[in-house]
Amino acid sequence: MDIDLSPQLSKKVYGGNGGSYYSWSPSELPMLREGNIGAAKLALEKNGFALPSYSDSSKVAYVLQGSGVAGIVLPESEEKVVAIKKGDALALPFGVVTWWFNKEEPELVVLFLGDTSKAHKTGEFTDFFLTGSNGIFTGFSTEFVGRAWDLTEKDVKNLVGNQSGKGIVKLEGNINLPQPKDEHREGMALNCEEAPLDVDIKGGGRVVVLNTKNLPLVGEVGLGADLVRLDGKAMCSPGFSCDSALQVTYIVRGSGRVQVVGADGRRVLETTVKAGNLFIVPRFFVVSKIADPDGLAWFSIITTPNPIFTHLAGSSSVWKALSPTVLQAAFNVDEGVEQLFRSKRTADAIFFPPPN
16 A cells, blocks of 8 residues: 555635634545545634534544534434533534534634545535525525525525625624533533543553443444543554554644554554644554653544454553464564563553653
8 A cells, every 4th residue: 555644734724713624635645535534623713603514424523622512403303502622522423413612712623533435525524504605595596595484585685695604703792602501411422531541551541432332423423433642652552453444543632653564564654743643544554652751642533433453562462362382483483582572561551651
C-alpha cells in the first residue's frame, strides 16, 4: 500500500463572526478516501449558532474545548436539548438533525469523525442545512414553500429573505434558545474524561472505550471510539485491529512519536504528531506511540461498534499465548533467549511506563 499516511491539520471551509467550520480533504489525506472516512471540526465563538442541518454520513462527535448546547432530533422523535462540555462524545446516526450553540467564552470546538461509505463524496461529509442562505427553503420556489407550509407569498418572501447566514451565525438580541434537560442527556452523550476507565496503568496511561454498552447509539452509527491518555514518555504497545477495522486518530493534546508497520515488515510511517493532527492506520497495520515528556492524548474512532485489538507486547500480548518451542522456532533462537523474551512485560499491559 503506497498511500501517504502523514498526519494532517484541518483547513477552514467557511465561517463568519459566529464561528468557523474546518475539514480534512481526501486530496491531502488519501486514507480518508481509501477508508471511506470523513473528518471535520466546528468552532463556535460566543453566541455562535450552527444552523439546523443533517448529514449524508453517520458520525461520532467529540467536544475538544469549551461548553455549550446541542439540539438533536432523531428520526420520528422529539428534540433533545443536551448540555455539552469538553470530553463529551455523542453518536449521530443517519437522518439526525442537529444544531449547536455556544453561549459563553471560550470557543466551543467539536470534532466530527464518521463513515462516508454512503456519502455523496467519498471521504467527505456533505451537510444539508434546513435554513440559511444555502438552506432548503432557498432552493424551492415561492409556490412550493407556500403550499408546503401553508403560507402566503408575502410570508414566504419574508421567511426566506431573512436567511442571510450560511451554516453559522452569531445570535444577537433577546433570542432564548431551549434550555438543556438532564434527562435528555441520558443515552445521548458520554463524557470520556469522567467515565469509568477501561484501562488504568500507573505511569503508563488510561483508556475509556465507547461501545454499545455505555453509549448504545454507536451501534446505529456503526463505529466504536476511545479516548486514550498516555503519560509523559510512556509507550503504547504495538498492536492492530484484528477485526479488519480502520483506526482514525485525532491528537487531542500533547505530542509524541508514532511508527506504523505494514505488510512485508515495512515501516510505512515514522513521524512526530501534535495536537490537531489527524492520521489513519490501515486495516491490520501495526501502530505504536511514545509520548513526549508532557504526555499524549488522542481520540479515535474504529470502524466497528465493538472493536477488538491484538497487542504484540505486554502481559496480554499474543506472544504470551504462543508455546515456547513455537517462539524458539519462529525467532530461530535457543531456549535461553526465548525464556528471556517471555520473562519481560509480565505485568504491564497495553501501556508501558518510561524506563527508570
